[in-house]
Amino acid sequence: MDDFDVIVVGAGPVGENVADRARAAGLSVALVENERAGGECSYWACMPSKALLRPPAALAEARAVAGAREAAGGRLDAGAVLARRDSFVAHWDDAGQVRWVESTGAEFLRGHGRIDGPRRVTVEDARGGRRTLTARHAVAVCTGTRAKLPGLPGLARAGSGGESPDAGVRPWTNREGTSASRVPDALAVVGGGPVAVELASAWQALGSSVTLLVRGTGVLDRMEPFVGEYVTEGLRGAGVDVRLGTEAAEVARTAPDGPVSVRLRDGGELRVDEILFATGREPRTDDIGLDTVGLRPGDWLEVDDSCRVGGVRGGWLYGVGDVNHRALLTHQGKYQARIAGAAIAARAAGVPLLESDRWGAHAATADHDAVPQVVFCHPEAASVGRTAAQAEAAGLRVRAVDQDLGAVAGASLFGDDYRGRARMVVDEDRQVLVGVTFVGPGVSELLHAATVAVAAEVPVERLWHAVPAFPTMSEVWLKLLEGYRG
Incomplete structure (x- = not known):
């Protein structure tokens, strides 16, 4: 059995920051990751999406200025844009991120981490090897979220592969939408939130004919109403077919490489090369052993302002970042990670948080009233x-x-x-x-x-x-x- 002061499950930006703060306080840390160090943000979300969106934004800004406009009359080079995107995600190689983790003094473990009772985590690697870790002070769950797909007729079930008519259509999510290596001729995007708007903008600019299907009456409806009006105008001006009050009812693909047929609830139909769903997120907590400590697998983690999970005897479990559903944004997750890391260190040292909180370092109060967000469309x-x-x-x-x-x-x-x-x-x-x-x-x-x-x-x-x-x-x-x- 391996003993550490802190065990962090999930090595995305949130987990990395919890580990870094705990190490800076002199605590020993194990950081467990089943996919890539750097997580969703680095490889399938923030970084690649912004790399895809910056070239069309730069071109649009140039075309908005007389003098520059005359020199910016060409089209985007989709291959160059995708190559630049690849460089920002290090070609999906996390070796640099692992080196950074190890430079902090934390131990990086590649494998699937599962809680196995109080303060204990088992790690199973791809070859079936197994290690059991124990935490003297804290276990931090930083496993983030995955795309949530609707129960739509014709969509592939989880794990089905989705490349045959029997299995159903395997749709794009944010992962395929940020990592695809080719530009589809026609793409349907389902959703009206930030992910849907950004990826519709990006792929339209790269040459795809994009149809955005929005069930509600406007896009970005959690922001001020005028925002959706401006953004819808911008999308339509760029060539996106924005359909408000429109819902997909069924999808089908008759051949592995054939087009996707999308039947709409109003009776219409679309035929596209790919369909991308950006219809919400769900926590990656279904297979991390929550049941061994009295919590329900698949649930969001309810936490206090120090990100400590409620209902767990001993107060050793923390849920940091997207898994707690407070603010599903990378910068807020990293903010929480700094708070949680400092709180774990203070509690490990026996320092009452209220006495050590001169800078508000142990309470994630910004999650309540001051959450910033940017949608990088045009x-x-x-x-x-x-x-x-x-x-x-x-x-x-x-x-x-x-x-x-x-x-x-x-x-x-x-x-x-x-x-x-x-x-x-x-x-x-x-x-x-x-x-x-x-x-x-x-x-x-x-x-x-x-x-x-x-x-x-x-x-x-x-x-x-x-x-x-x-x-x-x-x-x-x-x-x-x-x-x-x-």
């Missing part, structure tokens, strides 16, 4: 905190102030005929911002200033003295504050 959408409707639903007395981004000098310099919008949501009783939203080209770089204002609860009157540089898009802050003051 135009970009960026938000932090609550929408006006969410704030009102929470019982706050708020006022929303809007600003046309195109009227800001820095935005008009960024691109001719710039179109975009900004909104800040002010808690009238406390006189602080509780939400900020931007939509428009290049707005992702505006977001951190908004995040600081929301997370720090900077008084509106104090923001008046945070002077934005001229001529930048950040002058939108001045316009928003002027609008609030009237």
